[in-house]
Amino acid sequence: IPSEGKRQIREEAVREAEKKVDALINAYEAEELEALPGRTLEETLELLIMQELGRARDAAGKIAERDLGMENAAVLMAKSGARGSMLNLTQMAACVGQQSVRGERIRRGYQGRTLPHFKPGDRSANARGFVKSSFKDGLSPTEYFFHAVGGREALVDTAVRTSQSGYFQRRLVNALQDLxxxxxxxxxxxxxxxxxxxxxxxxxxxxxxxxxxxxxxxxxxxxxxxxxxx
Structure with missing residues (x-):
């Protein structure tokens, strides 16, 4: 990606999203945020932040796709369906994006914060698992840690939740087999x-x-x- 494309990703996609996230947090703390139907104020805040950061990654991906062009081998592979997807390409070239655990931003770690590198109660994008770097440019130590947290969920899904759901199914089948x-x-x-x-x-x-x-x-x-x- 040329330097102009990287500047657009950094300033137009990522920085704008961070400003919007900060505005949402300020509205929440000032009790000006309106709760969505069926959700608490905190759940509403987290949902809106996730949506905003998701849009930032998508915008970064579109800039990367535009600058790489259809002549690029990776774009051809993703677009033709041969291997990979545009999301993989976005994470490699533009922005890895928000890391999540069970569909939510990362919130657990130390008391009141995710890592000791952030202040207690920090709700900002960077402090809750948003990775603004791309794999090509390299992740910062905190970004690397958040990415590892998101990746571990896949291992837990494979090892633990599969066995749990299998056990529940077995008990259910045994309970209902005589009906x-x-x-x-x-x-x-x-x-x-x-x-x-x-x-x-x-x-x-x-x-x-x-x-x-x-x-x-x-x-x-x-x-x-x-x-x-x-």
Whole structure:
């Protein structure tokens, strides 16, 4: 990426996003921020910050794509679907972006802060896992740490949560394996004890029905008409 492109990424994408994040934090602290429906003020703040930083990374990616051009081998690979994606290219050439744990900005670490390099209570983009550098330019020590935190979640997903969900599924299957839908539409176990008078309270198989209906007449008519027209 030429120096002008890097300047645009740094100033137009990243710095503008950081200013907007600071403005959101100031509005939150001044109690001027309006909570989104069903969310607390803090949840609203975090959601808006995540959206703003996500837009910053996307903007940086568009600048990188424009400057690299369609002649670039990496762009060709991503655009053609041969290997990788434009997100990978954005992180390599422009900006790695916000690191997250369970869909949220990184908040845990030390008491009141993520790392000892930041002040307690710091909610800024840099203090909560935003990586403004690209992999090509290299990450700062704090950015590297945040990236490692985000990467570890994938390992935890693979090792821990898979085994947990597998165990829950096994218990559920064992608990329900004796249940059967009888000819009178009741659900009974092997001792003929009634569990439900009607399967699912409406006798509709959710895998075959359409939004609780046994048959969607309108959809069948559309399918028949479409077949005849072809």
């Amino acid at each position: 059967e839908v009888k000819n009178d539409e009741t659900v009974r176990e092997t001792r003929d004890t009634i569990v439900q008078f009607k399967y699912g309270e409406d006798s509709v198989d959710p895998s075959k029905g359409e939004y609780g209906k046994v048959v969607d007449i309108d959809e069948i008519i559309r399918e028949v008409i479409g077949t005849e027209e072809r």
